[in-house]
Amino acid sequence: TRTLDLAVIPGDGIGIEVVEQGLLVLDAALAGEDVTVRTADFNLGAARYHATGDTLTEADLEAIRTHDAILLGAIGDPSVPSGVLERELLLRLRFTLDHYVNLRPGRLYPGVASPLANPGEVDFVVVREGTEGPYVGNGGAIRVGTPHEVATEVSVNTAFGIERVVRDAFARAAVRPRKKISLVHKHNVLVHAGHLWRRTVDAVNAEYPDVTVEYMHVDAATIYLVTNPSRFDVIVTDNLFGDILTDLAAAITGGIGLAASANINPDRDANGKHVAPSMFEPVHGSAPDIAGQGKADPTATVLSVALLLEHVGMPDAAARVQAAVAADLAERPVLSGRVRSTAEIGKELAARVAG
Amino acid sequence: TRTLDLAVIPGDGIGIEVVEQGLLVLDAALAGEDVTVRTADFNLGAARYHATGDTLTEADLEAIRTHDAILLGAIGDPSVPSGVLERELLLRLRFTLDHYVNLRPGRLYPGVASPLANPGEVDFVVVREGTEGPYVGNGGAIRVGTPHEVATEVSVNTAFGIERVVRDAFARAAVRPRKKISLVHKHNVLVHAGHLWRRTVDAVNAEYPDVTVEYMHVDAATIYLVTNPSRFDVIVTDNLFGDILTDLAAAITGGIGLAASANINPDRDANGKHVAPSMFEPVHGSAPDIAGQGKADPTATVLSVALLLEHVGMPDAAARVQAAVAADLAERPVLSGRVRSTAEIGKELAARVAG
Numbered sequence: 092t093r094t095l096d097l098a099v100i101p102g103d104g105i106g107i108e109v110v111e112q113g114l115l116v117l118d119a120a121l122a123g124e125d126v127t128v129r130t131a132d133f134n135l136g137a138a139r140y141h142a143t144g145d146t147l148t149e150a151d152l153e154a155i156r157t158h159d160a161i162l163l164g165a166i167g168d169p170s171v172p173s174g175v176l177e178r179e180l181l182l183r184l185r186f187t188l189d190h191y192v193n194l195r196p197g198r199l200y201p202g203v204a205s206p207l208a209n210p211g212e213v214d215f216v217v218v219r220e221g222t223e224g225p226y227v228g229n230g231g232a233i234r235v236g237t238p239h240e241v242a243t244e245v246s247v248n249t250a251f252g253i254e255r256v257v258r259d260a261f262a263r264a265a266v267r268p269r270k271k272i273s274l275v276h277k278h279n280v281l282v283h284a285g286h287l288w289r290r291t292v293d294a295v296n297a298e299y300p301d302v303t304v305e306y307m308h309v310d311a312a313t314i315y316l317v318t319n320p321s322r323f324d325v326i327v328t329d330n331l332f333g334d335i336l337t338d339l340a341a342a343i344t345g346g347i348g349l350a351a352s353a354n355i356n357p358d359r360d361a362n363g364k365h366v367a368p369s370m371f372e373p374v375h376g377s378a379p380d381i382a383g384q385g386k387a388d389p390t391a392t393v394l395s396v397a398l399l400l401e402h403v404g405m406p407d408a409a410a411r412v413q414a415a416v417a418a419d420l421a422e423r424p425v426l427s428g429r430v431r432s433t434a435e436i437g438k439e440l441a442a443r444v445a446g
Numbered sequence: 447t448r449t450l451d452l453a454v455i456p457g458d459g460i461g462i463e464v465v466e467q468g469l470l471v472l473d474a475a476l477a478g479e480d481v482t483v484r485t486a487d488f489n490l491g492a493a494r495y496h497a498t499g500d501t502l503t504e505a506d507l508e509a510i511r512t513h514d515a516i517l518l519g520a521i522g523d524p525s526v527p528s529g530v531l532e533r534e535l536l537l538r539l540r541f542t543l544d545h546y547v548n549l550r551p552g553r554l555y556p557g558v559a560s561p562l563a564n565p566g567e568v569d570f571v572v573v574r575e576g577t578e579g580p581y582v583g584n585g586g587a588i589r590v591g592t593p594h595e596v597a598t599e600v601s602v603n604t605a606f607g608i609e610r611v612v613r614d615a616f617a618r619a620a621v622r623p624r625k626k627i628s629l630v631h632k633h634n635v636l637v638h639a640g641h642l643w644r645r646t647v648d649a650v651n652a653e654y655p656d657v658t659v660e661y662m663h664v665d666a667a668t669i670y671l672v673t674n675p676s677r678f679d680v681i682v683t684d685n686l687f688g689d690i691l692t693d694l695a696a697a698i699t700g701g702i703g704l705a706a707s708a709n710i711n712p713d714r715d716a717n718g719k720h721v722a723p724s725m726f727e728p729v730h731g732s733a734p735d736i737a738g739q740g741k742a743d744p745t746a747t748v749l750s751v752a753l754l755l756e757h758v759g760m761p762d763a764a765a766r767v768q769a770a771v772a773a774d775l776a777e778r779p780v781l782s783g784r785v786r787s788t789a790e791i792g793k794e795l796a797a798r799v800a801g
């Protein structure tokens with residue numbers, strides 16, 4: 092019997108509701124397999140912060156580290172000053188566990204409406220760098236609150252950090268039918284970081300001669316995402332551009348209620364064991380306006396569970412979850428007005444997975 | 447007789463073609479008025495760079511400064527290393543002439559197709575900060591070309607720089623029917639710069655109590671631009687976010703062939719004279735792939751000419767240009783296949799303006 096040890100961080104707002112359904116579907120997906128799922132809940136987010144002042148302690152981190160993977164709902168609440176939970180909890184997890192591949196599929200499932208008049212076939216994946224760029228928290232301010240305030244934000248980019256994520260992107264592109272990489276940056280303005288990205292992509296491309304590479308500026312990328320999203324196969328880009336493009340990608344493929352993500356540390360030790368747990372989370376946030384009302388769509392979390400199963404080496408279970416979601420989405424147009432609660436969608440997906 | 451002294455920078459690629467048509471329409475718009483237009487052409491861009499090595503000399507700048515306004519086509523050519531012309535010419539003009547208001551209307555004209563299935567009424571304006579943020583060129587790299595390379599890009603933000611552009615945005619919002627400002631940033635990650643923007647907007651809002659303010663993260667803004675662009679009235683944002691959002695805005699309102707922009711320095715001296723010429727340019731680039739073929743749409747340049755006329759205090763002429771463009775766009779659907787050249791569109795617009 093294999094054991095799957097999950098650290099579960101429901102977090103804030105609708106995070107709590109969607110994670111519950113994600114776990115339900117996970118259990119259903121593994122029902123037929125010889126796997127025992129063990130979950131440990133971590134009380135992190137606004138409630139914990141207000142109760143204890145803690146965002147993420149060393150002890151939390153040490154405990155989380157022992158698990159095979161992390162399922163996270165959403166982090167953020169208007170009652171906590173902006174940036175505190177994001178930086179000290181969510182980004183701290185991504186950075187400390189070295190989740191350098193932030194993987195975000197952009198796929199328009201049959202039956203799902205897009206705001207685009209002619210979306211075409213949309214099926215790409217964004218490989219967003221997850222541990223550097225403008226997200227490093229390397230900024231500051233002087234003379235705060237005076238007319239002479241100066242605030243800086245420093246984007247830090249390293250050959251080491253870019254090369255490893257670019258390699259991951261090429262490895263993914265190489266096994267996809269179209270074998271195409273779009274590097275997105277803004278190297279005509281951010282010349283130092285941009286040229287480092289470009290040179291790195293060119294160097295790795297030499298090892299993957301059958302992978303086609305195109306470059307586009309981030310502003311142009313937003314244009315293509317709405318006029319011709321089919322042109323994309325694998326997009327590789329920095330932390331901030333990836334943040335922006337993946338919300339846009341979610342919007343054109345049915346909304347953030349469907350957008351899954353994986354924060355992956357692909358590295359393994361000498362025994363082939365992952366050096367740190369990867370973290371799976373819906374792209375949407377905590378949505379305080381609809382929290383606790385059973386209105387959230389758990390589908391993004393369920394698709395993130397599929398990415399989790401794939402990452403821990405259970406591709407069949409992952410495929411069952413994917414297929415259940417695809418079938419559910421395909422039938423949504425004929426639901427005609429029947430509004431399902433978070434729990435109903437979760438239950439129906441679990442039933443489909445159990446099949 | 448009033449004189450309008452224009453510095454004309456056709457620049458590279460299609461810039462040359464569209465500027466010619468822009469000037470034709472400008473002449474037509476002023477035909478009935480007691481205005482003499484004087485233009486001085488500045489040979490700047492790739493050709494000059496290859497011939498002399500110069501991007502923008504002090505002498506060029508001094509000469510440009512003496513004019514009432516600048517009409518610019520496009521800058522950039524693949525034969526010049528990326529970033530050279532952008533940073534040393536285009537951005538140098540914006541920074542040296544202190545064009546702190548980069549104004550970019552996002553308007554879907556009747557008759558124009560949007561890639562969105564249900565765009566609704568789209569009529570907003572983006573006030574993009576033009577002189578600081580990640581565009582300051584304050585970055586560098588060490589150990590270039592080695593596995594230990596580190597490249598940084600520093601976003602510099604000042605209370606002075608943000609307050610003046612925020613004031614401009616409020617002044618614009620206050621005279622629009624909806625009186626609404628959307629501040630776009632990413633203050634949950636870029637906390638120092640983001641909080642400075644937020645505090646500044648709140649402070650200026652106190653002087654404009656009838657203007658409504660909403661805040662949204664840049665990633666969320668891209669979602670709303672494709673799912674509900676009608677919600678926007680005035681968007682105020684930093685240099686990089688403004689770059690990204692305005693290309694997306696152009697895409698949903700018919701493409702960058704129609705997107706106008708103004709780089710404005712609104713400041714005046716004691717005599718009421720502008721302290722520096724503002725610069726008017728289409729959002730599109732030099733498009734080397736179609737350059738010299740008469741395929742470029744000069745409409746974005748013509749609409750930029752309208753912004754120019756408004757800026758120099760000729761609102762009636764500006765309105766005539768706007769109206770001519772609107773009429774031309776409204777008739778495009780019935781052109782049914784008749785493809786017009788750059789010069790034909792320019793000539794027809796000029797005729798309408800004169801008409």
Ligand SMILES: CC(C)[C@H](C(=O)O)[C@@H](O)C(=O)O
Nearest residue numbers: 167177181334374634635665
């Ligand atoms: C909450 C925020 C810090 C986060 C990010 O910017 O990465 C979110 O927008 C995301 O995309 O996961």
Ligand SMILES: CC(C)[C@H](C(=O)O)[C@@H](O)C(=O)O
Nearest residue numbers: 279280310522532536689729
């Ligand atoms: C060419 C480039 C430097 C420029 C910018 O980034 O500002 C362009 O994209 C624009 O939007 O005017």
